[in-house]
Amino acid sequence: MDPVSNSSSPRKRVLSGMRPTGKLHLGNYMGALHNWVRLQDQYECYFFIADWHALTTDYADPSQIPANTREVILDYLAAGLDPEKSVLFVQSKVKQHAEFHLLLSMITPLGWLERVPSYKEQQENLTGKDLSTYGFLGYPLLQAADILIYQPDFVPVGQDQAAHVELTREVARRFNQFYKKQPAGRAESSNDEPILPEPQVLLTPSPKLPGTDGRKMSKSYGNTILLSDPEPEIRAKLKPMVTDPARIRRKDPGNPDKCPVGDLHKIFSSQETVAKVYDGCTTAGIGCIECKTWVADAIVAHLAPIQERRAQFEQKPALVKEILAAGDERARTRAEQTMQEVRAAMGLAESTQGVVAP
Numbered sequence: 001m002d003p004v005s006n007s008s009s010p011r012k013r014v015l016s017g018m019r020p021t022g023k024l025h026l027g028n029y030m031g032a033l034h035n036w037v038r039l040q041d042q043y044e045c046y047f048f049i050a051d052w053h054a055l056t057t058d059y060a061d062p063s064q065i066p067a068n069t070r071e072v073i074l075d076y077l078a079a080g081l082d083p084e085k086s087v088l089f090v091q092s093k094v095k096q097h098a099e100f101h102l103l104l105s106m107i108t109p110l111g112w113l114e115r116v117p118s119y120k121e122q123q124e125n126l127t128g129k130d131l132s133t134y135g136f137l138g139y140p141l142l143q144a145a146d147i148l149i150y151q152p153d154f155v156p157v158g159q160d161q162a163a164h165v166e167l168t169r170e171v172a173r174r175f176n177q178f179y180k181k182q183p184a185g186r187a188e189s190s191n192d193e194p195i196l197p198e199p200q201v202l203l204t205p206s207p208k209l210p211g212t213d214g215r216k217m218s219k220s221y222g223n224t225i226l227l228s229d230p231e232p233e234i235r236a237k238l239k240p241m242v243t244d245p246a247r248i249r250r251k252d253p254g255n256p257d258k259c260p261v262g263d264l265h266k267i268f269s270s271q272e273t274v275a276k277v278y279d280g281c282t283t284a285g286i287g288c289i290e291c292k293t294w295v296a297d298a299i300v301a302h303l304a305p306i307q308e309r310r311a312q313f314e315q316k317p318a319l320v321k322e323i324l325a326a327g328d329e330r331a332r333t334r335a336e337q338t339m340q341e342v343r344a345a346m347g348l349a350e351s352t353q354g355v356v357a358p
Contacts (some may be wrong), residue, residue: 012153014039014202017048017091017146020068024075025224026299027209027217030267031158035204037080039156045086046150046331049073052091052098056139057122057129073324075227078310087334089327091146096335101138101145103342107174108141116140117163144168147199148175149335154202165201172196179345195341207267210260214242225299227306234303235296243288244281254281254288261291268298 016036018024024033039045049072054065069090076088091097113119114137122131147155147168155165176194210216211223218224225237243261247254256262256277265277273294280286313320343349 011042011044013046013150014043014154014156015046015048015147015150015152015199016156017050018072019050019053020065020072021054021219022064022068023071023226023228024079025217025219025226027211027224028075029079029227030209031206032156032204033076033079033081035156036086039202040082040085043154046089046152046334047076047081047086048089048091048094048146048331049076050091050143050146052142053139056133056136056142057126057131059133059135060129070320073320074310074313077313077320077323078227078306080306080309083323083327087327087330088323089331090324093324093328094149094331094335096149096332096339097142097145100149100335100339100342101142103346104141104145104148104171104175105138107178108171112167112170113137113140116167140164140167141171144171148172148196149338150331151197151338152199153197155199156202156204158204158206162201162203165199169198172198179342181341182344195338195345208263209267210263212237212241214260227303228310229303231300234300235293238292238296238299239289241292243291247281247288250287251284253284256281261288261295264295264299265291268302269295270298273298 016032018028018032036045036047049069051065051069054068055062058065073088073090077083081088119137119140122136143164144167147165148171155168157165172194175196179195181193181195211218211221212225213221213223215221215223225234229237238261241261244254244256244259246252246258256265256274259281262277262281265274269277277286277291277294281291340349
């Protein structure tokens with residue numbers, strides 16, 4: 001079934017995306033992608049690659065954006081996102097996002113953007129980059145446009161991204177206060193149905209997944225395990241991974257609940273293995289090297305089918321290009337439906353009758 005033809009579909013709509021910063025890692029997978037794969041069987045899903053957002057911090061050197069975009073779509077497909085179930089597309093291929101961002105910027109107070117928590121956080125953390133740009137300040141509004149243009153019911157995010165969705169809801173509310181839907185052919189009248197429904201947060205179950213240094217897994221920390229890492233590399237990365245700081249010597253008992261390796265076991269290992277870990281660690285019956293070997297076994301087994309699918313798609317670049325081209329077109333068609341309503345409500349079009357293919 002074509003997800004775009006939702007006028008008679010009872011399924012709710014979901015929208016989310018990722019910036020193309022290169023190959024995805026286990027944190028990306030467990031924090032979002034794993035959940036997206038499950039959602040596509042229940043919802044009408046739109047998942048995109050936010051290449052314009054990559055420019056908000058990497059504008060000085062965009063040379064890697066095309067390659068990174070290819071890596072992300074490969075990981076999307078490898079993880080199980082199905083173009084027959086979900087619309088997979090690239091943000092910059094749907095120019096309506098930029099038009100909508102411009103129109104929303106006319107009504108969005110500056111203070112709303114300055115108070116977004118990540119605005120100051122990223123400026124403090126990315127000290128090597130000049131982020132005093134309009135694009136960086138306005139990226140939460142571009143994000144709002146990305147969401148609202150598809151009029152979704154839900155946005156699947158982790159708790160740390162909920163503030164962005166709340167800004168999106170505020171922007172939708174303000175837009176709906178100013179502008180009303182115009183019935184086709186009768187621009188002088190309006191009705192009370194909002195043009196931009198306020199999307200709800202669909203909190204993504206996000207288990208604690210530490211990087212190899214014990215901190216949150218992040219490319220900026222250099223502590224990631226990539227979905228595409230070969231088995232020897234996975235084992236090499238896990239071998240020096242930090243463990244329970246209280247377990248200094250082999251004979252010292254440990255606590256898997258205070259150990260980053262224990263956190264990985266809870267996500268990837270079987271219940272039987274987790275039970276062995278708790279028994280062996282708390283009694284000093286096993287050493288940390290053995291424990292890490294077990295978790296490496298589990299991660300390698302979990303990633304095997306993902307890497308097999310990735311290898312298949314890597315051998316078919318024309319198919320991947322075709323998948324994205326089809327997704328881009330479907331996204332444009334849906335985005336244009338919203339933009340016709342928006343233009344008419346803002347006095348920029350005479351009628352919303354019919355859908356004009358971009």
